[in-house]
Amino acid sequence: MAFLFIAPWFRPRLPSDRLNTQTSKISCAKSPVVLENPSSIEPEVNHQSGVPRPDAFLLLVEYSEFHPIKRKATMTEKTNVPKIPAVSRRGFLKGIGIGTAATGLAAAVKPIAEAAENDSNVRGPGEVPIVLKINGKNRTLNVEPRVTLLDALRNRLDLTGAKKVCDRGTCGACTVLLDGKPIYSCSMLAVEAEGSAITTIEGIGTPVKMNFVQKSFVHNDAQQCGFCTPGFVMASTVFLEKHPNPTPEEIRFALGGNLCRCGTYAGIQEVATSAMKGGA
Amino acid sequence: MAKAAWPEEGKRRHIGRRIDRIDGAEKVTGAAKYSYDINRPGMLWAQLVTSPHALAEIESIDTSAAKALKGVEAVWTDPDLDKVQYIGQIVAAVAAVTEEIAEEATRLVKVKYNPLKHQVVDSDPALSQGEPSKREQGDVEKAFADPGLVVTAGDYGIPVITHCCLEPHGQVTEIRDGELHVWPSTQNVSRYSDRLGDAVDIPQNKIHVETQYMGGGFGSKFGFDAWGMIGAVLSKQTGKPVKLMLNRATELETAGNRPSAFAKIKVGLQQDGLIAVVDAEIWGSGGGGGYNPPPVPYVFTKVPNTRVIGKGIRTNRGGQRAWRAPNHPQGCFLTMSALEDAAAALNMDALDFFLRNVQLTDRPEVYAEELQIAADLIGYRRKAHLRGDKNAGPVKRGLGISMHTWGGRGHPSECDVTINSDGSVEAKIGSQDLGTGTRTVIDIVVAETLGLPLDAVKVSLGKNAYPASGASGGSTTVGGVSTSARNAATDALNALLAMVGRRIGIDADALEAKDGRIQEISKPDNSLSWRDACALLGPNSITKRGINTPNESEAQGMISSGVGGVQMADVSVDIETGVVSINEVIAVQDCGLIIDLKTAESQVYGALIMGVTFALYEECIYDAITGRMLNADMEFYRLAGLSDIGKLKVHMMTGKGYADRGVIGLGEPPAISPGAAISNAVANAIGVRVPHLPLTPDRVIAALQKGGIA
Ligand code: FES
Ligand code: FES
Secondary structure (H helix, E strand, C coil), rough: CCEEEEECCCCCCCCCCCHHHHHHHCCCCCCEEEEEEHHHHCCCCCCCCCCCCCCCHEEECCCCCCCCCCCCCCCCCCCCCCCCCCCHHHHHHHCCCCCCHHHHHHCCCCCCCHHHHHHHCCCCCCEEEEEEEEEEEEEEEEECCEEEHHHHHHHCCCCCCCCCCCCCCCCCCEEEECCCCCHHHHHEEEHHHCEEEEEEECCCCEEEEHHHHHHHHCCCCCCCCCCHHHHHHHHHHHHHHHHCCCCCCHHHCCCCCCCCCCCCCHHHHHHHHHHHHHCC | CCCCCCCCCCCCCCCEECCCCCCCHHHHHCCCEEEEEHCCCCCEEEEECCCCCCCCEEEEEECHHHHCCEEEEEEECCCCCCCCCCCCCEEEEECCCCCHHHHHHHHHHHEEEECCCCCCCCCCHHCCCCCEEEEEEECHHHHEEECCCCEEEEEEEEECCCCCCCCCCEEEEEEECCCEEEEECCCCCCCCCCHHHHHHHCCCCEEEECEEEEECCCCCCCCCHHHHHHHHHHHHHCCCCCCEEEEEHHHHHHHEEECCCCEEEEEEECCCEEEEEEEEEECCCCCCCCCCEEECCCCCCCCCCCEEEECCCCCCCCCCCCCCCCHHHHHHHHHHHHHHHHHHCCCCCHHHHHHHHHHHCCCCCHHHHHHHHHHHCCCHHCCCCCCCCCCCCCEEEEEEEEEEEEECCCCCCEEEEEEEECCCCEEECCCCCCCHHHHHHHHHHHHHHHCCCCCCCCCCECCCCCECCCCCCCHHHHHHHHHHHHHHHHHHHHHHHHHHHHHHHHHHHHHHCCCEEECCCCCEEEEEEEHHHHHHCCCCCCCEEEEHHHHHHHCCECCCCCCEEEEEEEEEEECCCEEEEEEEEEEEEEEEECCCCHHHHHHHHHHHHHHHHHCCCCCEEEEECCCCEECCCCCCCCCCCHHCCCCEEEEEECCCHHHHHCCCCCHHHCCCHCCCHHHHHHHHHHCCCCEECCCCCHHHHHHHHCCCCC
16 A cells, blocks of 8 residues: 655645545644555545645645645636536546546546547536626626636635635635535636535625624734635635534634634634624 | 813823724724725726846846737836846836736746845844944953853844734825826825925825824835835826835745844853843844944843844844834843843843843833833743753643833824804824824713713814824834824914903913813803803814823823833743744733723733744744845744734733823833743743744744753
8 A cells, every 4th residue: 555755844724624535544733644555545536525735745745535626727627517516536637638547447538639529528618608696696708728716706705805826736825615504615616616516705794794704803903914814704604604612622623724814813713713602 | 261281180081091992893894995995986907017036137138028019108217227126126016907907917027137246144143244333331341351251152043024014014095187196005194295206206295194094014115115215206297196016925035124133142141140232243234225223232221231232133934124123122032032042041031131121121110010010910920940951751831021112202293273153073183093093092082071972073183284293113102193183272272262261251261171061160050051152153173183292291291201111931842843833922011101901901911912923933934045024924924913912911010100290102012021031931842042033933943953851
């Protein structure tokens, strides 16, 4: 069995609310992470287990329920339109052509041009019309298939609450909800989100009508520059709705997939703890 | 006449309370528009072509394929650029109708480089250039000749780290009717655009700068930089608005960089622990520019004999920028580590040692008091042990102490306060809120002065059209804006009282503004509501300009400078894996008169968290052979997460002797000590110094192999 050794100071980051997710392969936040060859733990079915990002093999450690993918550069992506709740890892591995030795999938990978000719589901290159259901409303827009959900929201629809920070699934600033589950919108293509209900930060509250988590963020001053804040609010809202009485460990674990540079974690912990006390 | 002096304790309505930041609701709902979020009609997206070489001549740039790509509207190159000096240096830029096309186009720009031999290593003093600098007081050689001294020597190092602002550097630029509009992510709204117009022939009086929200600067966002100029040129070329924000790699490689500091330090202590002499040789790099060695000994400036030899190493790396308390975290780490090593050699408890030496600081009483408070909060006397946790088991626990100082005097600032006849009030100021709570502070001060609730005042900032205020750096903002706002509000109130007094036949000096009313001081029942009073203004509103002139305000006791702080850390170290985890960090901090206790505490918490991050994780790792930064992303340029920070406690020094000093800035000081406190705690736990930050497992294991208790 192959082992992958991760630099000792490397700590995998996961999308928020990972409490029910398959993270058992990750031994400990700060100790060296030894992971089985991901191909050997490849799930056969699409059970919404996440997929790793293609940009570094090390990132295969990120293995969670909601994890979407990023395939910005893929012009002719085979997508099972119209609805893909999450792309299976197997599908993903096909797409980038790795993991083949272990899974024997090499033969299954069609050259892209061939796929484009033969498969009516192939879209692009060039802009394609899509309909995204965002905050309860259908929005029609034209995007190239390589456009991420985040860029579609920010650049085409002027929904700028979700922020672009790392653009590769590390920081959580771009968190939105896809069918109620938090995802990193920088790591999903807009075309893949068709058919799902997307909720952005703009959809959960307004300055005059904040939700309970937003109020608590203000009250506990869980923000400074505020650039990470929408992502944290999204993650916390889903987490606290599901776990109204979280333990400190659960809080640390669930919100560990978001990063803040100004250092607002003390306030964010307060948000979660006061929710626990019923005071959020 | 209302007086500008700060109200005494007991008479403060808002000042010093825990008040929610007034723009909190906009931020938590995503309604706040950051510079990155500005979308203008017809806007283009720009992307940069950056150098993949740390040093190379540029032989040619072929932009034809990029220009030919459908959707590309302009390509910028600099005909004078014939050499690149660091990875990430801008070589060309492309503006296109979508971000994706712009990015694709950057890959079509063909640059021919002639790579030259680069130098990116900053840790070897032999690589330094030029004459070393020298600072000396007393006689170091003579001091060391005293045979009664306990002398220790050690190596220490703190690497280059980068700011990693979550909102990258960049801006949206638009030229409309010959005027330039810029929405930059900046810490310096009023003076951001000085000379920005040169490249597009637009004078300063036709440049409009606006930054309502920005996502972090920490000292790295004062000027418009190359990307600001390029954005303006691309806007001019295309006649369209252009958004140009750095991508993450370029942000980390080129738009940050706190200089490194490596040192050999020799310390001589008297048998009673008093520091007699400190001798340091320090080298490091801030990229291609000069090098100013950090202050050593830090805080203990009255050590009679000290010497610092400084050696700068020029590297082909992105240039240095100010980082929250420039040079202080480095000086603090080097000093406190070397001193704690010396105390350990003397078998002296660290707290006793620092208390013994407070007399060598500028503020002995303050530090002594703060050391006591911090010790109580962390349970120092109960938990402390001499070097090396003697308990069995692989997890060792230790405590560490550090002390720091900062100026924090308010910058020059002007503010206009307007009282309208409908009773509404507005403060206008060319300052900016980086997330420190500047808007809230101005609101508190104006509302306090006028006896109004906070929501009666509208604070308008973030535009260069407003009265000029200083850049937000060096913890100078709160002193500057609170004083100019107080002066403006006081003058406006006095104008109102004078007018009201005339109308109702009472001397203005006998009137005051309190609880939303204008009343007679001796007969509070004789009053009229704020609204009714303002209605007497008729068609004339009152606008007064308040100014903070630092010297005068300091003389008047409005502001001051010079604060001390103490931090203590409690850590656990697993000597089998080398992993350091934080149990607790305590910050005891003074900052004069606190305007908003809530956002003030947030500043300190945030500083502690940034400090934990640079103590344990942060380092720009460069490869000597390729000259590349190996971790120019957020996976491997590691920031602390929620689970890494342990328990944090903040204690603000308030009340007598502190609040009466006037307002002093707070952003920098608490960010200085964490590296030193945590390093000292690790040494205390494992019995040996881990000489370099960050305290990564490999470094901890290496130190243990050399000595310690493993
Ligand atoms: S995780 Fe999407 S921007 Fe960082
Ligand atoms: S508040 Fe600034 S990054 Fe989190």
